[in-house]
Amino acid sequence: MVAGTVGTAHAVRLEAVRKVYGSGDRAVTALDDVTVGLRRGAFTAVMGPSGSGKSTFLHCAAGLDRPTSGRVLLGDxxxxxxxxxxxxxxxxxxxxxxFQAYNLLPSLTVRQNITLPLRFAGARPDEAWLFEVVTRVGIADRLDHRPAELSGGQQQRVAIARALVTRPELLLADEPTGALDTRTGRQVLGLLRDLVDTTGQTVLMVTHDPVAASYAHSVLFLADGRLAGEIFEPTPALVVERLTRLGEW
Structure with a gap:
């Protein structure tokens, strides 16, 4: 892995993105004219109350959902x-x-679960890269185990390794510590932050937890489908204070 720094170039950018579900009287606007760029090599958290558009934001950024209007750029x-x-x-x-649910296949070994995206793409694993990834996430000695033989924290580390094995430009994490106890969750968050700081990986994380958000370089806030500000170098106290004032936006 090559060390990286937080740069100004955008890994992903949403431009005037609007997403409406349904039509007529039943139409629900999940995102409303959102324009924002996520810095390459940074860890960005997205927060907001239930129904604020967090999941839709992530789905549009990933190309899992198409905007009703506007556009999404992954790099160029x-x-x-x-x-x-x-x-x-x-x-x-x-x-x-x-994801919060690890989505590992119980019949496959750890190694097979990690390399599954490569198999789907018809590519062979780069053994040196695979070793570096599993060493970094702390599961190099678990490659022959099956998911049922691992703790929840270890399973989430397998999921992170699987996400990294293709050398992605963007890693998306949706409530990644939601199923973990506090201590294990903080270990996983520390791992994500370390990956960003030492390798230049770009991470976008949706969370409801102010402590989880404090591991990010910055936090974007959504309210009623609109951007409601951003804070840098967040602390749990700063995040909570901003969340209590979202109604002002």
């Missing part, structure tokens, strides 16, 4: 111009995903 690639097959191929190559 405009996702709105891609057909579904091309979007699927792009996600496999350029985006890694970590």
């Amino acid at each position: 690639t405009d996702l709105s111009g891609l057909k579904e097959d091309a979007l699927t191929a792009l996600r496999r190559r350029r985006i890694g995903f970590v």
Whole structure:
């Protein structure tokens, strides 16, 4: 891995993104004219109350959901111009995903779970890179185990390794510590922050937890589908204070 620094270039950018579900009287606007760029090589958290648009923001950034209007750029690639097959191929190559549910296949070993995205893409593992990833996330001695033989924290580390094995431009984490106890959750958050600080990996994390958000370089706030500010070098106290004032936006 090559050490990186927080730069000004954007790994992903949303431009005037609007996302409406349904139509007529039942229409719900999940995102409303959102324009923001996520810095390459930075750890960004997204927060907001339930229904603020956090999940839709992540899904649009990942190309899992198409905006009703506006566009999403992954690097220089405009996702709105891609057909579904091309979007699927792009996600496999350029985006890694970590979810609250680890989504590991119980019949496969740790190694097989980690390399599954490469198998889907018809690629062979780079053994040196695989070793570096599993060593970094702390599971190099668990490659022959199956998920049922691992703790929750170890399973989430496997999921992070799986997300990193394709060398993604962007790693998306959706409540990655939601199923973990406090101590294990903080270990996983520390791992994510270390990956950003030492390798230049870009991470976007959706969370409801002010402590989790404090591991990020910056926190974006959403309210009623709109951007409601950003803070840098967050602390749990700063995050809580801003959350209590979202109604002012």
